[in-house]
Amino acid sequence: MGIAFRRLSISALAAVSVLAALPAKAETLADALVSAYESSGLLEQQRATLRAADEGVAQAVARLRPVVSYTIASQRNYSNGDISGRFTESATIDFSLPIYQFGRGNLAVEVQKETVLATRDALTGVEQQVLLRAVSAYMNVRRDLQSVDLSNNQVRLISEELRAARDRFDVGEITRTDVSQAEASLALARANLAAREGSLAVSREEYRAVVGRYPSSLARAPRAPSAAADMRAAVNIARQNHPDLKGAQRQVTISELSLMSTERQMLPSVNLTARTGVVENDRDLTGNIGVSVTGPIYQGGQLKSLQRQSMAQRDASRANLLVTGQRIEQNVANAWSQLRVSQAQITASNRAITASRAAWEGVREEARLGARTTLDVLDAEQNLLDARTNLASAQADAQIAAYTLLSSMGLLTAEHLNLGVQTYDPTDYYDAVSGAPIRPVTSEQGERLDNLLRSIAGGGNN
Numbered sequence: 001m002g003i004a005f006r007r008l009s010i011s012a013l014a015a016v017s018v019l020a021a022l023p024a025k026a027e028t029l030a031d032a033l034v035s036a037y038e039s040s041g042l043l044e045q046q047r048a049t050l051r052a053a054d055e056g057v058a059q060a061v062a063r064l065r066p067v068v069s070y071t072i073a074s075q076r077n078y079s080n081g082d083i084s085g086r087f088t089e090s091a092t093i094d095f096s097l098p099i100y101q102f103g104r105g106n107l108a109v110e111v112q113k114e115t116v117l118a119t120r121d122a123l124t125g126v127e128q129q130v131l132l133r134a135v136s137a138y139m140n141v142r143r144d145l146q147s148v149d150l151s152n153n154q155v156r157l158i159s160e161e162l163r164a165a166r167d168r169f170d171v172g173e174i175t176r177t178d179v180s181q182a183e184a185s186l187a188l189a190r191a192n193l194a195a196r197e198g199s200l201a202v203s204r205e206e207y208r209a210v211v212g213r214y215p216s217s218l219a220r221a222p223r224a225p226s227a228a229a230d231m232r233a234a235v236n237i238a239r240q241n242h243p244d245l246k247g248a249q250r251q252v253t254i255s256e257l258s259l260m261s262t263e264r265q266m267l268p269s270v271n272l273t274a275r276t277g278v279v280e281n282d283r284d285l286t287g288n289i290g291v292s293v294t295g296p297i298y299q300g301g302q303l304k305s306l307q308r309q310s311m312a313q314r315d316a317s318r319a320n321l322l323v324t325g326q327r328i329e330q331n332v333a334n335a336w337s338q339l340r341v342s343q344a345q346i347t348a349s350n351r352a353i354t355a356s357r358a359a360w361e362g363v364r365e366e367a368r369l370g371a372r373t374t375l376d377v378l379d380a381e382q383n384l385l386d387a388r389t390n391l392a393s394a395q396a397d398a399q400i401a402a403y404t405l406l407s408s409m410g411l412l413t414a415e416h417l418n419l420g421v422q423t424y425d426p427t428d429y430y431d432a433v434s435g436a437p438i439r440p441v442t443s444e445q446g447e448r449l450d451n452l453l454r455s456i457a458g459g460g461n462n
Contacts, residue, residue, distance in 0.1 A: 030222075034414075037414050038421060039212035046122060047426075066097040069093070091278055094274070096271055111258055122243065128407045129407075137206045137209075138215075138218065140203040140396065142392075143396035146388075147200075148200050150385055155190055182378065224403075239329075249321060328408065332405070339405055356383045
């Protein structure tokens, strides 16, 4: 039996070590990140939201330009129910140009520009979420694959233990209790295997949802990226780079500009207006031109209410900036601590594996000599399995924690990770529309916009 035990031990260790011998074309973590970036529906949604914000700048610019409209009418007069005469057709053209609005128009443009910048920050935040989710999905699949492999090995080992226990029971070396203990351990191992296979199935579905395909063979994760020398340095980097903090700062600027614009709603507007037209059978054009000054006199307190509302929104955005900064610092501290904990768990798990393997081999040898029971052997096997499972989980947690730390610092982007993927340029569409081109064929800028729209419709990443 001792020789059989030793052969079984060697085969079990060899089976576990197979995980390191992955195929040459195994999918890497970088491959998964690239696929997640290119196929993410969330990123496409946020990019469309950004393009909509870009159009807000174009619309604000357009409101500073002249407005020309036409009216074509056909009418017939009647009096006391009697219709007389024939239909009279007329055509008029109206022209209006804002001359002076006390800066309200320019403030509206600035608000929309800040909104665009805030939406770009939100796009970066979504990019970080997508990439971090891909890292988690990749590492969870690897962890669950290792757990299933370990559970399969345990089932095989306990099955052999059960067979050996029955043989020894048949010759009277052990009691029926030893056999029952082996049978119970085998049933529990099969239950654990089923649970881990279920976890693997869930992880595979999450991987498919994030990356766009089911995982095949996954390569060993690369060395975790370095983030900062210490936690304080990580916090300082986060304050400068995190998109949520930048977006909160933009929201403060937007609310302050909006308040200035609301306060100026009480001031008048100066507009240049003109009208020309022609009536049927009248050879002369008629029209007028002039300057109008309009302003509020009484609106039932609406403008004052809007001003107070803008002040409240400004105060809320300032408070949100403070809360966002505190949350980001907390996230950095949490990620830093989790990374250190995971690294410590890896060290401890490696030591536990070494000790558990030695204990397992010793208990098996003692059981062969009759100094140990079957239950002792099963307990030693379970301790070794737990140590190996803990190592797999700690390695996955360490990788996830490292990328979580990068995300909390605002650095988990395709550009910072140098993924080599064609990234989305948020300025392309903005540059094409911010000047509010009238028609694609009227300018080089308009033609560029037309090309961009065709590229977007075709699913290209600009």
